[in-house]
Amino acid sequence: MHSKFIRSISAIIAASSLTFTSGVSAEEGSFTKEVEYRQAVMTVIAYNTKKIGSMLKGDTPYDVEKIKTHAKDIASLSSLEILSAFPEDSVTDESDAMEDIWMDFETFEQKLKDFQTAAAGINTAAQSGDKAAVGAAMKDLGASCKGCHKKFKN
Numbered sequence: 001m002h003s004k005f006i007r008s009i010s011a012i013i014a015a016s017s018l019t020f021t022s023g024v025s026a027e028e029g030s031f032t033k034e035v036e037y038r039q040a041v042m043t044v045i046a047y048n049t050k051k052i053g054s055m056l057k058g059d060t061p062y063d064v065e066k067i068k069t070h071a072k073d074i075a076s077l078s079s080l081e082i083l084s085a086f087p088e089d090s091v092t093d094e095s096d097a098m099e100d101i102w103m104d105f106e107t108f109e110q111k112l113k114d115f116q117t118a119a120a121g122i123n124t125a126a127q128s129g130d131k132a133a134v135g136a137a138m139k140d141l142g143a144s145c146k147g148c149h150k151k152f153k154n
């Protein structure tokens with residue numbers, strides 16, 4: 001009984017010193033869900049963006065109704081509350097997020113706002129049915145992805 005108690009105390013001390021000496025690896029497990037969530041949101045946004053892109057390029061037949069649906073979904077996805085999936089220093093081995101996010105969170109938030117504006121723009125363009133407007137809005141949308149990734153994603 002006594003030695004078991006000592007062992008658990010030692011385990012607790014070992015675990016806490018691990019937290020202090022190598023914060024990153026000790027923290028990793030706790031951010032798995034956040035990383036999975038934000039990557040899933042990005043994957044769904046990218047899916048819809050690529051569908052529109054391939055129709056504009058002519059790789060798949062241009063379909064006004066499909067463009068409308070994908071654009072509406074991009075606009076909806078852009079309103080998801082994603083900042084809470086970026087808690088401070090939430091980088092894991094699976095994550096491509098850069099520490100710069102938390103060194104300049106204001107700029108990160110601004111990049112997210114730029115994307116939300118571009119997402120609303122593609123939705124407006126798509127609902128108008130004007131192909132040229134969709135093309136222009138896609139350029140803005142693509143620029144908003146790159147604008148954030150360049151600074152904040154590996």
Ligand code: HEC
Nearest residue numbers: 035039042046049095096097111112115144145148152153
């Ligand atoms: C405000 C910043 C920001 C904007 C805007 C943004 N992204 Fe991302 N994106 C990230 C970050 C950060 C990651 C890395 C997340 C991680 O791995 O933890 C990421 C990851 C991704 C991934 C990889 C997902 C995975 O499974 O690893 C894809 C694909 C992606 N983004 C596509 C897009 C597209 C397409 C757009 C624009 C329509 C976009 N992103 C807009 C910040 C952004």
